[in-house]
Amino acid sequence: MKSPHTSPPSARGPADHEVRDQIVAAATEHFSHYGYEKTTVSDLAKAIGFSKAYIYKFFESKQAIGEMICANCLREIEADVRAAVDATGRPPEKLRRMFKAIVDASLRLFFQDRKLYEIAASAAGEHWQATVAYEERIQNLLQDVVQQGRLSGDFERKTPLDETAKAIYLVMRPYLHPLQLQYNIENAEEAPAQLSSLVLRSLSP
């Protein structure tokens, strides 16, 4: 969508979405070195060589840039999780891999991109749209896996589907929520296997 403040693109100028992507890429680079909380839009403008006014043409605030970066990070995690789920046909194994992929991908973000993790943590703490949507998509994926297991006969069908999916999501949530993950790192190695086993026992027909 085009912002009303954007001037019409010249015949040779970059399209709006390309400029937005450039700003997001440069901001990701900058935040990952200097952190999100302490950087202002002025700092960012100076560092990436655009004027502050130019950045404000495309993003209404630092948080709007942060949301975009956060959304990109969460999309990457989600892609890993979906790939793990799709890599096997058996629903019980899908569930195990889903849990493990969530923990692995979230820990990778936590340890490798510590400064970007800070953005995700702000996002989760302040209920940004990007994290709310991410949590919803993970819940939907989980419900799909449970439903596949019901159809294949691997999982019980007595409990209402949404109740089952919601409860399993509550078990997973401490490991995908960035602010909670930091308190579960000592368990992060063994927890996915132990919790998956418990969940699978709860699903047995």
Next chain:
Amino acid sequence: MKSPHTSPPSARGPADHEVRDQIVAAATEHFSHYGYEKTTVSDLAKAIGFSKAYIYKFFESKQAIGEMICANCLREIEADVRAAVDATGRPPEKLRRMFKAIVDASLRLFFQDRKLYEIAASAAGEHWQATVAYEERIQNLLQDVVQQGRLSGDFERKTPLDETAKAIYLVMRPYLHPLQLQYNIENAEEAPAQLSSLVLRSLSP
């Protein structure tokens, strides 16, 4: 145990443990108004009318007083949890009530004694002895309940007991860990029932 710096009690003076209890009671009162992090031992000494040197006779640091207060809070929560477990004879119901009592008692501490909660949060963040011991006692209680359910025939016996108890503990932990609880408050009303049901399905013989 007596500290080596403690003078021998006079015939009419209070016993050491009485003085310690007095200091802890006064400090609990003070911290619950002014907070733990911002208060120094000097502030505390002034506020409760003892000399700083006198307080240091009984506690080697502010943290040592904080640990004692924290241990008392956790003992109260634990007493509530044990009372809830003992109030019924049926192991599945014990498990449900245990989970609910943990969440209720932890939330009460969180909302009613916000300043004391700050101490528990420091304690959990820094792995104080009091919280480590509390987590161990809750794990043991949980294992006892699972074992009772195995003996009564309510719970399955195929999975090794320690594996079962550890996994259930991992499910409960986000609700008894003070620093994590704050991120689960929106779920705290319904989560105990939903998670207990999932856990009980996982335990069915």
